[in-house]
Amino acid sequence: MADETSEALAGVDELMQRVALDYEALPRQLKSVASYIEQHRASVMMDRTSDIAASCGVHPSAVVRFAQRFGFSGFSDLQAVFRQAYGAQGASATSYQQRIRQLIDAKDASLDMGGAVAREFIGACRSGLDELEAGLDGAQFDAAVQMLEAADNIYVIGVRRSFPVASYIVYALQHTRKRVHLVSGFGGMYHEQIRSVRKGDVVIAISFAPYGKETQYCLRVAQEHHAKTLVITDSQLSPLARHASAQLYVKEGSAFAFRSLTSTFCLCQALFIALAYRLELNVEESTDTGGYDD
Structure with missing residues (x-):
């Protein structure tokens, strides 16, 4: 399983290296999509085309064109590369984001007393360290x-x-x-x-x-x-x-x-x-x- 994950992460790295090499030649809208995907590697497999487009300030067709620019038939095919690499982390990443959102929306007074904020932040730090270890060149x-x-x-x-x-x-x-x-x-x-x-x-x-x-x-x-x-x-x-x-x-x-x-x-x-x-x-x-x- 570890070998499969390493190979999948290598596939993502190879794709992003191709994006980096072509970045300066990309149109402005596709540059925005490239930057979004680079910054959200672990979650892009779950993102909808419309959500990415809204975050980048572009039309959803630009997200599809970006995928096609790098040899994919559509954006779902590009997502598959990230899903293979980060799929095992997907459930925990989603639940983590949901818990954060729930804590903020609830404005729970117990956050200050129960250490929930500290635990959430420690969890974020741990997640970052795991990603650093996995991606270290x-x-x-x-x-x-x-x-x-x-x-x-x-x-x-x-x-x-x-x-x-x-x-x-x-x-x-x-x-x-x-x-x-x-x-x-x-x-x-x-x-x-x-x-x-x-x-x-x-x-x-x-x-x-x-x-x-x-x-x-x-x-x-x-x-x-x-x-x-x-x-x-x-x-x-x-x-x-x-x-x-x-x-x-x-x-x-x-x-x-x-x-x-x-x-x-x-x-x-x-x-x-x-x-x-x-x-x-x-x-x-x-x-x-x-x-x-x-």
């Missing part, structure tokens, strides 16, 4: 660790909701021997703080929809200065991901219209631990006198 993760290991300087940028994550990465990486810089933008000085980036450096950019303009600017400067870039974002269609040296994707769970940061922090902690392990291993190898003849 091991090759991209390894590439990110290798880039950080080789970096002369590491610059980290994240604004608004992503700022706590950026601050944490800087805090953690400062426990290694790397030179680490937080592009904080204090005083509006994003330009001044990122202008010294150069070849041999790595810029870590963290951003989620609607994607901070400041983060996009810093990423462009890094690329113009031939620095390598590691993007942590929520979609292959993200404007930050298209030209990054390595990309890691995070879909956070949400409850009561608030998105968690749990999965993003977990991913960043994993990056730090993997990098610290590599750096320490290199120290041990370089100081090892051997003691044995070949």
Whole structure:
């Protein structure tokens, strides 16, 4: 069963990679549909064409045209790809959303006393972590660790909701021997703080929809200065991901219209631990006198 699920998820990933490659050439309406599907992978199998169209502000025929653009006879055939990958999760996902809606509609006073809000949010965080584990690209993760290991300087940028994550990465990486810089933008000085980036450096950019303009600017400067870039974002269609040296994707769970940061922090902690392990291993190898003849 696990192998079948992995194969089905790979089918979804392959489809979304094709969408990402063609994204810039898509008409505006089809871009809206592509973004919706990327953001709602686990639930798109249950969505009606009319509901997706309403969410995207397009006519339902645009949803059908999107499916046909990528080789499906209709939208139901495209949904089958997602149903195969996420079908086992469907019942629990639906009941979870229904419980959230019921709690909000009921305005139950016991929420504050019984910890129901906390439990719902914890459940959302757990769901996000499960999706992070299932969708983690091991090759991209390894590439990110290798880039950080080789970096002369590491610059980290994240604004608004992503700022706590950026601050944490800087805090953690400062426990290694790397030179680490937080592009904080204090005083509006994003330009001044990122202008010294150069070849041999790595810029870590963290951003989620609607994607901070400041983060996009810093990423462009890094690329113009031939620095390598590691993007942590929520979609292959993200404007930050298209030209990054390595990309890691995070879909956070949400409850009561608030998105968690749990999965993003977990991913960043994993990056730090993997990098610290590599750096320490290199120290041990370089100081090892051997003691044995070949």
